[in-house]
Amino acid sequence: MNHFDAIVVGGGVNGLIAGTLLGRRGKNVCIVEKSDSFGGMASYSVDGGPTLAHSFYNLSPRALSDIGLDLQHPVLAGKPTSTVSLAEDGRHIVFSDEGVCWSDGTAHPDSKAWSDLTQQLITYGGLLRQLAEAPPPGGHKAVLSRGGMAEVLRLAKLGIGLKKLGKSDMRRFLQVVLSNVYDIVLDDLSDGPVAGMLAADAIWGAAAGPRSPGTVFNLIYRMGHGGTITQPAGGMSALTDLMVEAALKTGCVLMPGTEVSRVLVDKDAVSGVITTDGQTLNAPLVLSNLAPKPTSRMTGPSVFDIETMRRIRNIRARGTTAKVNLKLKDNMPLPGLPEGLANSRLIYAPSAEYVEAAFNPAKYRQKSKAPVIEAFKMQTADGSGWLSTIMQYAPSDLEGGWTEAAKDQLAQITVDTLGRALPGLKDHIAGRQVITPDQIESATGAPGGHWHHAEMSLDQLLTLRPANGMCRYSMGPKGLYLCGAGTHPGGDVMGLAGRNAALAALEEQP
Amino acid sequence: MSIFTDPKLGLIPAAFHKKLEEQNRAKSCYDWAGYAAPGVLDSVEFEYFALRNQSSVFDISPMHKYRLTGPDTTAMLNRLVTREVRKIAAGRVGYAIWCDEEGMVIDDGTLFHLGDNDWRLCCQEPMLTWLLDAAWGFDVAVRDETHSVAGLSLQGPTSYAVLEAAGLDVSALKTFDLVQIEPDLMISRTGFTGDLGYELWCDWDKAEDLWDRIWKGGLHQGLRAIGYEAVNIARIEAGFLTAGVDFQPVHATERLHRGQTPFELGLSRLVDFEKGHFNGRRALLSKRDAPRSLLMRFDVEGFKPSEGSLIYNQRKKVVGHITSGIWSPTAKRNIALAHVRMPDARRSSSLMAEIYTLQEGKWDTRMARLTPVTKAFFAPPRARVTPPART
Numbered sequence: 072m073n074h075f076d077a078i079v080v081g082g083g084v085n086g087l088i089a090g091t092l093l094g095r096r097g098k099n100v101c102i103v104e105k106s107d108s109f110g111g112m113a114s115y116s117v118d119g120g121p122t123l124a125h126s127f128y129n130l131s132p133r134a135l136s137d138i139g140l141d142l143q144h145p146v147l148a149g150k151p152t153s154t155v156s157l158a159e160d161g162r163h164i165v166f167s168d169e170g171v172c173w174s175d176g177t178a179h180p181d182s183k184a185w186s187d188l189t190q191q192l193i194t195y196g197g198l199l200r201q202l203a204e205a206p207p208p209g210g211h212k213a214v215l216s217r218g219g220m221a222e223v224l225r226l227a228k229l230g231i232g233l234k235k236l237g238k239s240d241m242r243r244f245l246q247v248v249l250s251n252v253y254d255i256v257l258d259d260l261s262d263g264p265v266a267g268m269l270a271a272d273a274i275w276g277a278a279a280g281p282r283s284p285g286t287v288f289n290l291i292y293r294m295g296h297g298g299t300i301t302q303p304a305g306g307m308s309a310l311t312d313l314m315v316e317a318a319l320k321t322g323c324v325l326m327p328g329t330e331v332s333r334v335l336v337d338k339d340a341v342s343g344v345i346t347t348d349g350q351t352l353n354a355p356l357v358l359s360n361l362a363p364k365p366t367s368r369m370t371g372p373s374v375f376d377i378e379t380m381r382r383i384r385n386i387r388a389r390g391t392t393a394k395v396n397l398k399l400k401d402n403m404p405l406p407g408l409p410e411g412l413a414n415s416r417l418i419y420a421p422s423a424e425y426v427e428a429a430f431n432p433a434k435y436r437q438k439s440k441a442p443v444i445e446a447f448k449m450q451t452a453d454g455s456g457w458l459s460t461i462m463q464y465a466p467s468d469l470e471g472g473w474t475e476a477a478k479d480q481l482a483q484i485t486v487d488t489l490g491r492a493l494p495g496l497k498d499h500i501a502g503r504q505v506i507t508p509d510q511i512e513s514a515t516g517a518p519g520g521h522w523h524h525a526e527m528s529l530d531q532l533l534t535l536r537p538a539n540g541m542c543r544y545s546m547g548p549k550g551l552y553l554c555g556a557g558t559h560p561g562g563d564v565m566g567l568a569g570r571n572a573a574l575a576a577l578e579e580q581p
Numbered sequence: 582m583s584i585f586t587d588p589k590l591g592l593i594p595a596a597f598h599k600k601l602e603e604q605n606r607a608k609s610c611y612d613w614a615g616y617a618a619p620g621v622l623d624s625v626e627f628e629y630f631a632l633r634n635q636s637s638v639f640d641i642s643p644m645h646k647y648r649l650t651g652p653d654t655t656a657m658l659n660r661l662v663t664r665e666v667r668k669i670a671a672g673r674v675g676y677a678i679w680c681d682e683e684g685m686v687i688d689d690g691t692l693f694h695l696g697d698n699d700w701r702l703c704c705q706e707p708m709l710t711w712l713l714d715a716a717w718g719f720d721v722a723v724r725d726e727t728h729s730v731a732g733l734s735l736q737g738p739t740s741y742a743v744l745e746a747a748g749l750d751v752s753a754l755k756t757f758d759l760v761q762i763e764p765d766l767m768i769s770r771t772g773f774t775g776d777l778g779y780e781l782w783c784d785w786d787k788a789e790d791l792w793d794r795i796w797k798g799g800l801h802q803g804l805r806a807i808g809y810e811a812v813n814i815a816r817i818e819a820g821f822l823t824a825g826v827d828f829q830p831v832h833a834t835e836r837l838h839r840g841q842t843p844f845e846l847g848l849s850r851l852v853d854f855e856k857g858h859f860n861g862r863r864a865l866l867s868k869r870d871a872p873r874s875l876l877m878r879f880d881v882e883g884f885k886p887s888e889g890s891l892i893y894n895q896r897k898k899v900v901g902h903i904t905s906g907i908w909s910p911t912a913k914r915n916i917a918l919a920h921v922r923m924p925d926a927r928r929s930s931s932l933m934a935e936i937y938t939l940q941e942g943k944w945d946t947r948m949a950r951l952t953p954v955t956k957a958f959f960a961p962p963r964a965r966v967t968p969p970a971r972t
Contacts, residue, residue, distance in 0.1 A: 339858055372718030373660045374858050376682040381714050540682070548858070 074353045075101045075324070077576070078344055080331045080369070081360030081516065081555065083111020085562075085569030087314040089358050089554040091138035092573040094321030101324040101352060103331055103344070105516070110311030111360070112515045112522070113564045120396045120504045121459035122307040123511065125447045126152065126416065127564045128293060128300045130310075133204055134566030138317045146313050149303040152447075155415040156264040157492035161407055164264050165415070171265055174409050181265040188259050188269070189298065195244050196294040198232045201225060203295060203560035203567050206575055207533040207542045249529060252290055253281035253423050262422045270427070271420035271443050275463060276522030276562075278389045280430030281423050285529040292527065292561070300416055302447065307564075334359070334369040340549035344369075356550045356576055360569070361516050362388065362524035362557040363537045363546065375547045382538035386557070387531065390508030390520030391433050393465035395485040398502035399456035405448060406495040419444040419488055433464035438481055442488055458500075460485055467508035467519040478505040517556070524557035533559060544572040545579070552576045592617040596642035596731030596788035600796075604806045611809070614707070614727075616643035619808035626910075628807035629814050632774060633911050635803025636737030638795060639812055641780065642788070646726040647702045647712055653719035654698040661715045662692070663843055663865075665856040669694045674757045674769050677702075678843055678851050680861035684868050685831035685840025686848075687711065688824055691771060693759055701726065705824040706833065715860070731788035735795060736778030736815070738961075739802040741969040744768070744779060747798030751779065752968035766791065773812060775819025775957060777964045817905045818912060818959040820878055822846065827876065827904045827918050838873075845872045874901065875926035878958065881915040881934060882949040884908055890934040892921055892951065900925040903934055909958055916958045917951070929953045 075098075079090040082104030090102040108114065116122045132142050140147070153167040155174070163174040170182035179185075202208070208226055233241050247255050252273035260266045270281035273290040280286075303310040318325060326346075333345040334357050343353035359366040363383045372380050404413050420426050420443045429439040446460040462485050469477060482503040490496045508520030517524050525537045534542045537557040544552045554572030556562030595616040607624070610617040618640065621628065631637045649658065658666045662677040669675035671694045678689040690704030702708070712723045735743060744751050751768055754760055759769035765787050772778035783791050796804065816823065824830050831840030842865060843852050852865060881887045887906035894900045906917035921929060932951040937944060963970055 336858075339863070367718075373656055376863075377661070377711070377715045377860050378682040380717055384717065 073351060075099050076354060077101075077356035077358060078103060078352055078354040079358045079360060079554065080334070080344065080366075081105070081111065082109035082315075082325065082327070083360050083515070083555070084113050084311065084314065084564055084566055085554050085556060085572070086111070086358070086360035087311070087318050087569070088134050088138050088566045089360070089569035089573040090323050091314070091318040091321050092570055093356075093358075093577065094318065094323045095137075095139060096577055098356075099322070101326060101354070102318060103326045103329050103346065103352070105328075105330040106514070107328045108308075109315045109325065109327060110308060112511065112517060112562075114308040114311040115511070115514055116308070117504055117506060119451055119453060120398070121394075121447075121449055121451060121457050123394050123506065124307050124564055125449065125459045125461075126300050126302045127307070127310070128298060129296050129563040129565040130301075131204070131296065131565050131567045131570070134570040137570055138314070139320070140313060140317055144313065146303050146305055146309045149301040151299045151301050153412075153415045154268065154300070155408075155412050155417050156268050156421075157417055157419050157489070158264060158421070159491050161492075163408070163412065163492070164268075165412065166268060174412060179265065181260050181263070184259045185265050185269075188256070189294070191240070191243070192291050193294045193298050194236070194240075195248070195291045196296070196298070198229060198244075199291055200295045201229050201232070202533065203565070204571075206544065206571050207536065207559045247287050248291065249285060250287045251282050251284050252286035253427060255287050256281075256423055262424055264421055266423040267420035267425055268418060270423035271418055271445070271463075274426060274430070274443070275445065275461065276392050277528075278387070278391045278433065278466070278521075278526055279528065280427045282427050283430075283528075288529065288532070289527055293563070302449075306449070306451070310564075331369060334366075334551065336370055336374050336548045336551075339374070341551045356552070356580055358552045358554040358572055358576060360555040362386070362518045362555060363541065363553060364518055365516050366546070366551075366553060370547065370551070379540060379547065382540065386518075386537050387526045387528070388518035388521040388524055388557075389526065390467040390511060390517070390522070391464040392520075392522060393462045393481060393508060394504075394506040394511075395460045395462045395482050396504035396506070397458040397460065397482075397486065397500050398504070399448075399458060399499050400501045401499070402450070402456040403499070405458070405493050406499065407493045413448060417444075417446040417448075419446075419492060430464055433466045436466055436468050436470040438466065438469060438477070438484070439464045440484060442484060444485060444488060446489065458489075460489070465507060467512065467521075469507075473507040473509050478507060481505055481507070522556070523562040524555055527561050536561070544575040550580065590615070595640050596785050597640040597733060597792050600789060600792040601640060601806055607808075609808070613643040613809070614645065618643055621808040621810045622806055625808075625810040625814075628805060628811035629910060631803060631805035632737050632807060632811055632815055633776065634738065635805065636735060636739040636743050636799060637805050637807040637811070638792075638799075639734040639736070639807050639809075641732040641734045642730075642785070644703050644705065644727070644732060645707055646730050646732070647708060648724040648726050649700045649702065649712070649716070649721055650698060650724075651719070651721040652698055654700055654721050657716050657719040657721045658692065658700060659856060660859050661712075663852040663859055663861070665853045666692060667856075671696055672759055674759055674771050676851070678848055680843065680865065681831050681840070682861055682864060683831075683840065684842050684861035684864035686828055686843060686846060687832050688830050689822065693769065695759070701730075703732075706830045711832070729785050731783055731785045731791070733781045733788070733791060733795065734772055734778065735781060736772045736774045736776050738777055738963055738970070739799075739804070739972055740778050742971040743795060743799040743802045743804055745798075745971070746800075746802065747794050754779075755967045756965050773819075773821055774815035775821070775960055775964060776815065777961075777966075777969050813905075814907055814910070817907050817916060817918065818909050818957070820918070820957040822876070822918070823905070841874070841876075842868050842872065844869055845874055846876045872923055872926075874920050874922045876904075877919050877921050877926060877929065878954040879903075879917045879919055879932075879934075879951040880954055881906060881917050881936075881951060883936075883947065884915050885936045885938050885947065885949070887915065887917045887934045887936050887949060890936045892919060893933050893935060893948075894925045895931045900932070912959045914958060915949075916954075919951070
């Protein structure tokens with residue numbers, strides 16, 4: 072039984088969603104995954120430690136319902152988490168739906184400004200979400216065709232949505248959307264931890280600092296689904312397990328531990344794949360959850376136009392984010408952190424200026440000595456306690472390479488930085504795990520270990536994502552589709568790239 | 582002609598410059614890809630008739646020459662050009678065109694299959710960056726040989742006799758054959774004149790020795806050094822296209838839609854949709870049956886050269902223009918290459934060219950009837966006979 076209607080290469084979140092959606096539309100689907108477990112970057116972990124992603128904030132309800140997942144499922148419901156900006160003086164700052172306050176409960180003077188700005192960004196995010204839930208505009212469809220009309224209507228809806236904002240808000244939106252987060256945030260706030268928090272949220276996973284153009288877009292993007300940060304019950308692997316379950320329920324054949332070595336092309340149409348263990352799987356549709364460049368490697372460059380290959384290899388994807396997991400000796404509260412905040416999202420970003428300064432070394436292939444950090448205290452399946460941290464910036468192309476010594480230094484920097492706000496943290500640590508971007512790349516195939524497979528910068532968004540001429544998910548020969556984070560609208564455990572790609576494939580091969 | 586000429590450097594001498602200088606009475610050079618190339622050395626009539634009735638040498642060293650080697654060269658070239666390169670055997674030369682992703686012609690040129698996975702591409706436009714792009718992902722080395730390989734075009738009915746007199750036996754060479762006849766000399770039976778002729782290739786620093794040898798061989802064969810003006814007349818008679826004149830190399834265009842597909846240039850025989858993917862194939866599949874214009878050959882009424890004339894249809898609407906137009910001294914016809922927009926190109930029996938004339942200080946126009954021609958204007962059988970005649 073080696074004949075399928077569609078093969079999905081790569082069983083990450085987008086691959087699972089694409090495969091399941093196709094399965095639900097009557098296709099006989101096979102999802103091939105290189106590693107032994109599904110979920111890709113969302114649930115990759117080393118030796119049972121915390122997963123790469125440790126929360127979600129952008130998971131698309133539309134993608135979930137399209138694969139038949141109940142949005143009320145206890146795993147998805149999880150628990151929304153407040154954010155705590157760690158302060159050296161112990162007066163940590165808490166961000167929640169109610170606004171900003173200090174850890175002792177007194178209101179922060181920037182609370183209103185922060186709430187207003189956040190609310191504004193969430194409104195804008197809602198507008199942009201309409202764009203995310205469809206292939207990018209400007210395809211080659213005739214306006215009078217059904218698809219063309221749908222596109223016009225969608226754009227009209229966006230236009231009306233913009234109009235509805237009112238004149239001053241619309242003007243503001245158009246003013247800020249392409250701007251840098253540093254300027255926009257400091258328009259309304261004085262620089263400090265509150266501004267720092269917004270600056271940090273604009274740069275996670277990006278090779279950009281708050282002063283880089285387009286970072287406001289990143290922040291709006293992050294808030295596209297309301298900005299609520301959720302830790303799924305049972306961790307991210309519970310979430311991806313749920314997706315695997317949905318895939319199995321629709322009859323998808325899952326092939327973990329199988330690596331595709333080649334995508335077969337015959338007469339300018341895909342005909343299947345060959346795996347490294349010598350199997351040939353046939354299908355007229357192949358959806359690749361990999362980035363464009365590794366995808367092109369599986370077909371060889373000869374099936375693409377020269378310009379296409381040039382664009383593919385010029386896609387910028389430089390991972391700057393490392394995962395540092397600190398194993399805790401016990402499940403005791405973290406030093407210097409009030410009990411009530413123990414399970415919050417902790418960030419270390421004392422000011423927007425600090426975040427920008429943290430980015431500087433990364434431009435020159437150095438790691439930050441004073442990094443921006445996001446941390447969650449969590450328990451893994453075996454009951455051990457961890458501090459799961461995302462460490463920014465740790466460039467994939469570190470000068471001298473990611474040697475053991477460099478990784479040790481990175482862990483030490485992380486502990487020292489957090490230790491400034493959580494004095495005595497180092498005494499609680501029993502072990503350290505460092506997962507560098509190059510390691511993420513070799514484990515998941517994401518170029519440069521980049522969260523989004525391709526930098527979410529203005530020149531690589533919408534119709535230019537992943538690159539000019541490829542925005543409608545199909546690439547090169549008939550039946551070859553990209554469905555990974557490198558495509559519109561990007562990654563972030565959102566699932567829309569996979570969903571949109573599957574719908575695009577169905578449109579051409581119903 | 583080249584967009585990469587360094588203005589500070591100015592024109593530089595080509596391989597045979599010193600030898601040409603000795604004969605250059607007109608002192609008329611033009612810029613060919615940054616080299617000073619003679620337009621005419623003495624008078625164009627002498628040179629043209631030497632080409633058609635005796636033999637001629639023309640320095641083609643300024644042509645861009647790229648060497649492509651490595652195990653994937655055939656695959657890489659097959660993705661680059663529109664024809665099936667596997668049909669060009671080793672020891673053969675093939676005319677080829679290559680397109681961008683939209684199916685618009687980037688340039689045309691000749692592919693020399695020198696040996697196993699060893700090719701040379703000769704073309705008019707600078708192509709190094711494009712070839713490097715095209716070679717990405719293939720095990721192919723691209724080397725620019727423009728300034729290391731000299732080329733001398735020996736054309737005309739006595740060219741075989743000239744080579745014979747120079748001690749070079751090319752009797753077995755058929756058209757589009759090439760042979761490494763001596764360690765330092767390759768000869769191909771190719772040319773841009775439609776006549777019997779050869780192109781001689783050697784190292785740049787051996788060029789002058791080669792010149793002397795050929796010149797000596799041509800002493801009793803009426804051999805003459807010529808410039809581009811004479812070559813241009815011959816190539817129009819043969820119906821050959823010049824980049825930038827008869828078609829616009831799409832990488833050198835700035836305005837939209839100035840590029841042309843092979844089908845619009847009458848080169849569909851060079852497009853092989855069955856060979857697998859090549860650059861622009863997907864776009865060309867949809868453009869194959871919808872040419873926007875056609876490159877046509879015309880007999881022009883009267884004797885006034887028609888170059889640059891606008892073409893009108895019956896309803897006095899402009900539907901095209903003449904790209905190259907001359908009085909052909911050999912065919913004794915007024916001939917032209919032209920672009921004609923569709924659909925008038927398909928009902929071309931009533932097309933007229935508006936030719937501007939200047940007669941003793943008086944400008945005038947005359948309308949000349951255009952008669953479509955499908956074959957070359959001049960294609961002498963002597964060009965293809967093997968072994969060739971000596972005169």
